[in-house]
Amino acid sequence: MVFGPIPNREYHEGFMRKAIEMAELALSSDETPVGCVFVHDGEVIGRGINGTNASLNGTRHAEFVALAEIMAKHPPSILKDTDLYVTVEPCIMCASALRQFGIRAVYFGCLNDRFGGCGGVMTVHSDPGVDPPYPVYGGLFREEAIMLLRKFYVQENNKAPDPKPKKNRELKTEILPITTPNVATPGGGTPSLELNKPILEKAAVAAKAQITQMK
């Protein structure tokens, strides 16, 4: 259960707070506001913000930035005793990387229903595969994670050259309740989007679509 109860929630919220702070940093540097920290023995050993715009590299996600920092100081095996806290569910690429590294557990804020690899679109963390699966826990500061994404889309929209209808420039503050995310589909089957469309972060996606359309 991706959005099941999280034992010792306050402890994990402490690290998710740090991830949220990283996401805020991303927002202020005009990157999609996703932030993360990797925690080993109660200590942050790597932190990252999304850097795809600055690097002109579509794979430079927050997790990769943090992992590169970790690799500079620690052997890859340290990740087997390390947990990740990330504001948005890891994408399919990051979910696979984390599994190959042997991450111990992943805690995230909101679902990623465009690219999510831990339940949002696919279930790379738990599908049958050569590497052991890892547990994921979603919903830590979920509303804040979503609001950061919305702020970013509104910010991007306001920067666009031509004027936009006012409604797209206003920040929506209502957040839909959690619905059941996609269940595991062994063998990489299609989690049936039609039947079970995740509607959580739709507002943010819709806002983004509007922006793209207007550009």
Added chain:
Amino acid sequence: MVHLKTKEECRLGNETIRVYTVELPSKHAEGILKVIKENIEGQDVIDLQHLRRFAKPKYLPPHWSLPVRKRTEGRPPTLYLLVCPANLISLKDVHDLLLQHPPFCSSADSWAYPLEIKEITVPMLAPTSPEQAAEWSELYWPTFYRKTNPFGAHPSSISKAESELQEPATDNIALPDMMKLAEEAGTATEKLGYGIRTGCVIVERVDDKTEIIAVAGDARLKPLPSETREDASCTSGNVMSHAVMRAVGMIGRKRLRVASSTQARDAFFLDLPLTPLEQQYFERDNLKPDGYLCLKLEIFLTHEPCMMCSMALVHSRVGRVIFEHRMSRTGGLTAEMVRNDTGPVGLGYGLCWRKELNWQFMCWEYTAAEYALREKEKEKARVLNGNDTEGPDEDHPEQNTTTATTICTSNAITGSHDDVNANLGMPSFTSIHV
């Protein structure tokens, strides 16, 4: 080169639907069709354009065993009409409807045409090749191949790409050379002890002219500043340094350099050149300025990439991917899971063409004739030598039955790629994420 099937093609290709058919004299065909179109609702919802609306008896599947009739029997020619999907109307209702209209209503010649509605199974979705259309016509009902594909790249795009790749314009590098370069890139990093001999080449095609803009080998085993060589724990190494991730990273760095003559600052990534071969292509400012990520670039790979690398290609918006060796236990591009002749062939992710993702690209498995010959030679050498000291087996993944879960130290990987060693407790190359 063989174009990969998409997830949708594998999943939906064999879906069928029940429909009603009826035999009627040709001269009444249009009249009855009009009646059906006007009276049965919901026919627009299901697209059956790939099926003939009217079929001559002689084109119906052989298993219908229709009696062969000659004109001399005095019976006017008849056609079979595909009425509509059976879920739109009950058999009784369609029966009652047709009975109200000629030739089935109680007019003079109605006795000659007893109304017999037959419910049959037909393919629900359009065939994706002429061969499939022919097969379905034999099995179900006359079926058209309309040169469209709702589940993958348009057939004309695929053939255009294939001819560009297989019959390169003068001065453009030929496909086998591209594949060879990818192999060399992998061998170069492997020789240094940095990687597992998998390689990647990225090509930009501008106005029919191709340019090699990045070459990278795998570098997951390159010693990190933090690492001592005796780090003997089982490890996948530095996962971020797979050949694809490095090549994509090089493109980003090149774009930055061309756009602003500044270097990317993040030195933590292993996406700077490590071998003279990589350097040779990295130092050329030969990519089109103002490009976006790896938009529509062409990627040549020694091996099918893992899920991480496959999704990296999606994020990077690549256009065409050609890989040589299928990785049936770790690859992210293959949509097929099982083949009748060879058994398991892949995990079934098919990331190259997933409609739920925001980007799709064409993908081929490279199957050069020369390659097959070369393998035969190798096999011969192996038999002559009486041992397996050389030659990967990842192109015969179905033979592998080991269940190794991770790869071990660098020596274990670079020392051997053979499954033979799996029997000695070492992992097999087929379980490695490329």
